[in-house]
Amino acid sequence: MNVPDSSAQNQVLMERSIIKVKGLTARFGESTILQNVSFEVEKGEIVIIAGGSGCGKSTLVRHMIGIHQPxxxxxxxxGVDVVNASSRDLSYFRRNIGVLFQSGALLGSYTILENVMLPLQEFSGLSLENVEQVARLKLSLVGLSGYGNHLPSEVSGGMLKRAGLARAMVLDPKVLFFDEPSAGLDPITSAELDRLLLSINQGLGTTMVVITHELPSIFxxxxxxxxxxxxxxGIIAIGSPVELRDKSKDPRVINFFRREPLGQE
Incomplete structure (x- = not known):
C-alpha cells in the first residue's frame, strides 16, 4: 500500500485535526465562489456544511476531495496535501476517503455487490474471493445483506443510498464525505439514514463531512x-447546532435555523 513517509504519518497520529483547510479560494472562470476559507475538522467529528443555495457547499467539498483545484x-x-500531492500520496489519499454523492453514483449495469466491490478491486490487491467477502460484510453493515445480486434499478431510493454508503466505506476510510445524503428520501427513511451514519461514527470513529440543509439531520x-x-x-459561523440556533446574533444564521426569510420579524 502506498503511504506518505513515516514522519508525516507520525505527525498525523499526534494531531487532533484530520482535515485542515487554509485560505481556500475557488474560482470558475472570472467568478469567485469561495474566498479565503479556513477551518479544521478533528478526528471522529461529524461536521455539517450548511447554508443557502449557491453559497458554495458542494464546491467546497469538491475542492477538498481533489475533483477541482483551488x-x-x-x-x-x-496528512496528504491534496493540492500538491504526488501520485503516490494521492493513491494513499483516495484509499482513505469515501464519498457518497446525492445520486449514490452506482453503475446501473452492475449489481449492488459488484458496485461495492469496485474500490476493493482497484485499490486493495485482495483476491476476488476476499473482495467479495469484504463487500458482503459492508452490505450487511448497512442492512443490505440480502440485496447484493439486485441491480440499482431494482431497489428503493433509501436502499440506493445505503448501497452507496457501503461502497464509500468498503476501504475503511478515515474520512467520509456526503453530499445531501437525505435528498429525495422521505422523513422516516432520512431519519433511518441519520441513525446509520451515527452508528458508524460512534462504532468506528469515522470522521464525516456532510452537506445538508435538512434541520433534523443537522441536529x-x-x-x-x-x-x-x-x-x-465564505464562512459566516462555526459552532454546534444548538449554539448557532440559540446564541448567534447574525440574522442569516438565525433565519436559517428558524426557517424565516431575511427581513421578516
Whole structure:
C-alpha cells in the first residue's frame, strides 16, 4: 500500500485535526465562489456544511476531495496535501476517503455487490474471493445483506443510498464525505439514514463531512456546523447546532435555523 513517509504519518497520529483547510479560494472562470476559507475538522467529528443555495457547499467539498483545484489555499487530509500531492500520496489519499454523492453514483449495469466491490478491486490487491467477502460484510453493515445480486434499478431510493454508503466505506476510510445524503428520501427513511451514519461514527470513529440543509439531520448528526454564505463567499459561523440556533446574533444564521426569510420579524 502506498503511504506518505513515516514522519508525516507520525505527525498525523499526534494531531487532533484530520482535515485542515487554509485560505481556500475557488474560482470558475472570472467568478469567485469561495474566498479565503479556513477551518479544521478533528478526528471522529461529524461536521455539517450548511447554508443557502449557491453559497458554495458542494464546491467546497469538491475542492477538498481533489475533483477541482483551488485558485489559492491548501487542503490537508490524513496528512496528504491534496493540492500538491504526488501520485503516490494521492493513491494513499483516495484509499482513505469515501464519498457518497446525492445520486449514490452506482453503475446501473452492475449489481449492488459488484458496485461495492469496485474500490476493493482497484485499490486493495485482495483476491476476488476476499473482495467479495469484504463487500458482503459492508452490505450487511448497512442492512443490505440480502440485496447484493439486485441491480440499482431494482431497489428503493433509501436502499440506493445505503448501497452507496457501503461502497464509500468498503476501504475503511478515515474520512467520509456526503453530499445531501437525505435528498429525495422521505422523513422516516432520512431519519433511518441519520441513525446509520451515527452508528458508524460512534462504532468506528469515522470522521464525516456532510452537506445538508435538512434541520433534523443537522441536529441529529452534527458535532459542529460550518455555515457558508454567498455574499461574503465564505464562512459566516462555526459552532454546534444548538449554539448557532440559540446564541448567534447574525440574522442569516438565525433565519436559517428558524426557517424565516431575511427581513421578516
Amino acid at each position: 485558485a489559492a489555499g491548501s487542503v490537508v487530509i490524513a 441529529n448528526l452534527a458535532h459542529r456546523v460550518i455555515m457558508l454564505d454567498k455574499e461574503p463567499k
